[in-house]
Amino acid sequence: DNFVLEADLTFHQLGPETGAKQSGQEGAGIMVRDVNGAARQDPIMEGFEEVTAASNMFAVGLMRDGMSALSRTGVEEPWGSTGSKWVNKVLPGAPAVPMNTPVRVKLERTDTSFVMTATFTHLSGSPTFKQELKGADLVQVLDHDRMQVGFYASRNASMTVENASLSVSEADTVPTQEELVL
Secondary structure (H helix, E strand, O other): OEEEEEEEEEEEEEOOOOOOOOOOOOEEEEEEEOOOOOOOOOOOOOOOOOOOOOOOEEEEEEEOOEEEEEEEEOOOOOOOOOOOEEEEEEOOOOOOOOOOOOEEEEEEEOOOEEEEEEEOOOOOOOOEEEEEEEOHHHHOOOOOOOOEEEEEEEOOEEEEEEEEEEEEEOOOOOOOOOOOOO
């Protein structure tokens, strides 16, 4: 299916509570993945390290450098794959995201791509900033039948989600052309 998930996101924290430098892994926003992985073991076995499943994903959210369009593709196994590709593109022209001020954020899947937008409703004219990343089928690698879509906050990030809406429509997904390697 194609979908549009959007909400007013208010970011409260991005990085350590102490104000120490961010690691660059903090982020919060809207994400789609092909798998989430198994639930944690309960009780956890002593000496056993749980690792979350790797997945292909597209997201839009607040990262260290600002509101960004994100993707990880090329994952073929849940333990990860060499050669996977990570993209982090700050939405072109987007201003700094103020803490504790809502921003309207949207992740849309079309037949060919993912469209990530952020609308700064607190600014005059409510400017919208957008990035489109090709590869709508790239979140159908580890699970051909399902996608997981929702909100995320990771590594000392905190946000509030309000006025969320999800619309789903039938898809006619176009396979992504392989990139030529020169």
